[in-house]
Amino acid sequence: xxxxxxxxxKVLVTAGGTVERIDPVRYxxxxxxxxxxxxxxxxxxxxxxxVTLICGRMEAEVPHGVKIVKVDSxxxxxxxxxxxxxxxxxxxxxAAVADYRPASQxxxxxxxxxxxxxxxxxxxxDILQAIGEWRxxxxxxxxxxxxxxAAETNDVEKHALDKLQxxxxxxxxxxxxxxxxxxxxxxxxxxxxxxxxxxxEQLPQMSKRAVAERLLEIAQAVIGEQNRK
Ligand code: C5P
Numbered sequence: 001x002x003x004x005x006x007x008x009x010k011v012l013v014t015a016g017g018t019v020e021r022i023d024p025v026r027y028x029x030x031x032x033x034x035x036x037x038x039x040x041x042x043x044x045x046x047x048x049x050x051v052t053l054i055c056g057r058m059e060a061e062v063p064h065g066v067k068i069v070k071v072d073s074x075x076x077x078x079x080x081x082x083x084x085x086x087x088x089x090x091x092x093x094x095a096a097v098a099d100y101r102p103a104s105q106x107x108x109x110x111x112x113x114x115x116x117x118x119x120x121x122x123x124x125x126d127i128l129q130a131i132g133e134w135r136x137x138x139x140x141x142x143x144x145x146x147x148x149x150a151a152e153t154n155d156v157e158k159h160a161l162d163k164l165q166x167x168x169x170x171x172x173x174x175x176x177x178x179x180x181x182x183x184x185x186x187x188x189x190x191x192x193x194x195x196x197x198x199x200x201e202q203l204p205q206m207s208k209r210a211v212a213e214r215l216l217e218i219a220q221a222v223i224g225e226q227n228r229k
Pocket of ligand 1: 074093094095096097098099124125126127128129147148149150151163
């Protein structure tokens with residue numbers, strides 16, 4: 001029996017949405033279902049990888065056979081990811097991370113007092129960018145291989161390539177979330193995969209699991225090429 005393609009590899013996947021608390025009973029989140037990240041975790045597991053899935057709020061049922069780490073806020077996801085990077089071969093950031101969090105979290109339920117209310121938000125760390133920067137700072141700068149996602153509503157290619165450069169990833173998986181059959185909550189997705197030189201592959205509408213399988217094949221091919229250089 002030939003070994004599975006990812007056997008011995010450590011894969012870190014983030015999935016779901018982050019939860020940014022306002023007070024003990026209220027929070028800010030987003031529509032991420034976690035399904036795309038879960039499909040990647042399952043596909044990597046079935047290819048023999050040791051998978052850690054860091055998940056925020058999600059609707060889908062968590063996969064079995066992978067290590068689950070539950071987090072809530074972007075900062076807790078940041079800590080969970082950064083702690084594990086030294087021991088990771090491939091990281092896939094499919095989570096929908098909130099860009100901002102409330103500047104402070106009230107200890108008690110906030111009361112309505114005035115007619116208008118302003119909530120001050122502060123920027124969250126960009127986890128994907130931090131992973132890219134962490135890798136650049138390593139002696140060999142080779143690991144982990146980094147895959148990011150980009151949910152866009154317009155100028156998909158331009159924004160995807162911009163994110164790839166800025167966040168120093170190897171591949172960006174872009175989807176136009178305005179298309180039917182793509183994006184949040186759906187069973188299928190329609191994505192284009194970009195590398196540093198531009199479009200690598202445009203996939204038709206596929207189940208999220210099929211997208212995950214193809215994405216891992218592409219990643220393995222690119223890693224193979226990098227190793228030959
Ligand atoms: O939100 P944005 O479009 O920049 O997300 C693109 C990629 O960056 C996604 O892979 C997402 O998980 C990641 N990201 C992150 N930390 C953030 C914002 C986004 O890791 N604060």
